[in-house]
Amino acid sequence: MNAAATAASDAANPTVDNPNVVSENEAPNPNAPVMKFAESEFDFGDIQPDTKVHHTFSFTNTGKSPLLIEDATASCGCTTPSWTKEPVAPGAQGKMEVQFDSHGKQGIISKQVAVRANTQPNITTILIKGNVLDADAKKPL
Numbered sequence: 001m002n003a004a005a006t007a008a009s010d011a012a013n014p015t016v017d018n019p020n021v022v023s024e025n026e027a028p029n030p031n032a033p034v035m036k037f038a039e040s041e042f043d044f045g046d047i048q049p050d051t052k053v054h055h056t057f058s059f060t061n062t063g064k065s066p067l068l069i070e071d072a073t074a075s076c077g078c079t080t081p082s083w084t085k086e087p088v089a090p091g092a093q094g095k096m097e098v099q100f101d102s103h104g105k106q107g108i109i110s111k112q113v114a115v116r117a118n119t120q121p122n123i124t125t126i127l128i129k130g131n132v133l134d135a136d137a138k139k140p141l
Contacts, residue, residue, distance in 0.1 A: 078100060
């Protein structure tokens with residue numbers, strides 16, 4: 001291929017420089033942000049039926065560059081995450097609040113929230129669990 005053909009081919013197929021993708025022969029970015037949660041799971045214990053409970057997970061950026069959460073998705077529509085929207089500087093803390101709606105649920109629950117950020121790896125998983133009490137159970141006398 002001549003130089004003009006190579007340049008045209010490169011322009012037609014641009015490569016995307018994604019700092020979160022590591023090839024097999026490339027070391028991870030030592031300056032990447034690192035999301036370190038104080039706790040990776042929380043147990044609500046007994047949860048009353050038809051109620052909403054929430055817990056705030058805190059995390060620290062232990063990396064060397066600002067951490068930015070792109071998205072957080074729950075394993076079920078009954079679980080709603082909300083998070084720190086602005087970049088979290090190295091050494092600073094951020095929050096991830098997770099709300100669980102027990103409406104229509106019963107028994108042991110375990111719900112994951114996948115947090116996508118500019119970290120390596122780019123997905124960090126946190127977990128909530130608990131026991132939704134039976135709405136129809138007779139209360140002891």
